[in-house]
Amino acid sequence: MTSTRDSIVIAGAGIGGLTAAIALAAKGFRVSILEQAERIEEAGAGIQLPPNATRVLRALGLTERLAPHLVVPQAIRVRAARSGREIVRIPLGTDAEFRYGSPYWLLHRGDLQAALLDAVTAHRDITLKLGVRFEDYAVHSKGLTVQMRRGRVALDQHGIALVGADGLWSTLRARLGDNSAPRFAERVALRATIPAETVSPELREPLTQLWLGRDAHLVHYPIRGGAAINIVAIFRDNWKGREWSAPGERQDILTRFTQRRWADAARALLALPDRWLKWALYDRPPLPRWGTGPVTLLGDAAHPMLPFLAQGAAMAIEDAAILAECLGTACRGKEPGDPARALRSYESMRRARTARVQRAARxxxxxxxxxxPASLARNIALGMMGGEKLRERYDWLYDWRAI
Ligand SMILES: Cc1cc2nc3c(=O)[nH]c(=O)nc-3n(C[C@H](O)[C@H](O)[C@H](O)COP(=O)(O)OP(=O)(O)OC[C@H]3O[C@@H](n4cnc5c(N)ncnc54)[C@H](O)[C@@H]3O)c2cc1C
Known part of the structure; x- marks a missing residue:
């Protein structure tokens, strides 16, 4: 396959947009990514990547770039907030790798973004335009023209297809007719990373630890090859900010995670970070139609979800693999093929699955x-079911394959 093909334009260089660019370039397409930010910044937080996502990243040849930064968790350890007691341990590690054919990874978002960016800049058929905001597009007989803006300067670019990977507040989604606002979940997430040597060995173990409390939960796990610990505290709140790096307050967390409801070990961990970042949690209901003609959506722009299943970025990564597969099949050889048809098959292969994950996350x-007392009944049911059975309930999620 050759680079004689016309460009696919991607709006947004998040995890979804960058992965899609790499997957499309691997199929022989030229790709232009438009990103409004001047720099791809390291978002200071960890990310869990389940086997359905790591399978795609491995197939794209990213393992070597990521390897030094990864932790493979041996299990998800679910704990009761007040007592700290272990409710159940869901086995991952080699068990999960054997079952799903790919491992579960824990890593820093910055390390993932850096690896994706490295692969993007190393590929001669991918152009990343920073500081450029996608605004609109027009379809015509030769494909489409994408309109964008760098500061006050209006620019345009020709392509055969346009993919909106521009996140929760997607401009392209609105341009395609969905003017509804994302749905605020009345929850916020505070995230921090701290050096691993500042916590006890129990908290450094290769585990995802999940503490369940009333109107709140706490997740922590090692990242950066074990050198740092990522902490996420999620609780009910009315703060609706849109930004990715609003500062959070330690005192705010400690007044929510009270001594009455949370074990000392959890509170001691929450007292450690000097710097917290804060996110308001939003999702949207599943979208019946993602695109029209040679235009479609991908990742959070198409199906933003609450983070409770740790699958938002994973779904964007899956989208990228299927998008490349569909466009690659439809546009084989030197002819432009029929991108619009390819995009409709991509959407029909993705809609039901991503809608199911959005609902399941809620x-x-x-x-x-x-x-x-419902939480007590839940804990008893989880304990009785046991870790292996609980993991089997997620087979539909983790055992996904692109083809
Ligand atoms: C607290 C929390 C924890 C999470 N944990 C996990 C996890 O463990 N595992 C997991 O899989 N997922 C997780 N997620 C979800 C995950 O972060 C998102 O689903 C994922 O980042 C979406 O990627 P994206 O590329 O679709 O969108 P984004 O990351 O939002 O990227 C969109 C990009 O588009 C750019 N952009 C926007 N508008 C324009 C425009 N008009 N022109 C040009 N560029 C534009 C933005 O600047 C941005 O770079 C979590 C989310 C939260 C909030």
Whole structure:
């Protein structure tokens, strides 16, 4: 396959947009990514990547770039907030790798972004335009023209297809007719990373530790090859900020994670970070139509979800693999093929799965934050089911394959 093909234009260089560019370039397309930010900044937080996502990243040849930064968790350890007692341990590690054919990874978002960016800049068929904001597009007989802006200067670019990977507040989604606002979940997430040597050996273990409390939960796990610990505290709140790096307050967390409801070990961990970042949590209901003609959506722009299943970025990564597969098949050889048809098959292969994950993430969030006595019944049911059975309930999620 050759680079004689016309460009696919991607709006947004988040995890979804960067992965899609790498996957499309691997199929022989030229790709232009438009990113409004002047720099791809390291978002200071960890990310869990389940086997359905790591399978795609490995197939794209990213393992070597990522390897020094990874931690493979041996299990998800679910704990009760007040007592700290272990409710259940869901096995991952080699068990999960054997079952799903790919491992579960824990890493820093900055390390993932850096690896993706490295692969993007190393590929001669991918152009990344920073400081450029996508604004609009027009379809014509030769493909489409994308309109964008750098400061006050209006620019345009020709392509055969346009992919909106521009996140939760997607401009392209609105341009395609969905003017509804994202749905605020009345929850915020505070995130911090701290050096691993500042915590006890128990908290450094290669585990995702998940503490369930009333109207709140806490997740922590090692990242950066074990050199740092990522902490995420999620609780009910009305703060609706849109930014990715609003500062959070330690005192704010400690007044929510009270001594009455949270074990000393959890509170001691929450007292450690000097710097917290804060995110308001939003999702949207599943979208019946993602695109029209040679235009489509990908990642959070198409299906933003609550983070309770740790699958938002994973779904964007899956989208990228299927998008490349569909466009690659439709536009084989030197002819432009039929991108519009390819995009409709991509959407029909992705809609039901991503809608199911969006709904499941919402349900899981409700279960995590139950008050007593429902929380006691939940803990007993989880304990009785046992880790292996619980993991099997996620087979549909983790055992996904692009083809
Ligand atoms: C607290 C929390 C924890 C999470 N944990 C996990 C996890 O463990 N595992 C997981 O898989 N997912 C997780 N997620 C979800 C994950 O972060 C998102 O689903 C993922 O980042 C979406 O990637 P994206 O590329 O679709 O969008 P984004 O990352 O939002 O990227 C969109 C990009 O588009 C750019 N952009 C926007 N508008 C324009 C425009 N008009 N022109 C040009 N560029 C534009 C933006 O600047 C940005 O760079 C979590 C989310 C939260 C909030």
């Amino acid at each position: 349900r899981v969030g409700e279960t995590y934050h139950l008050p007593p």
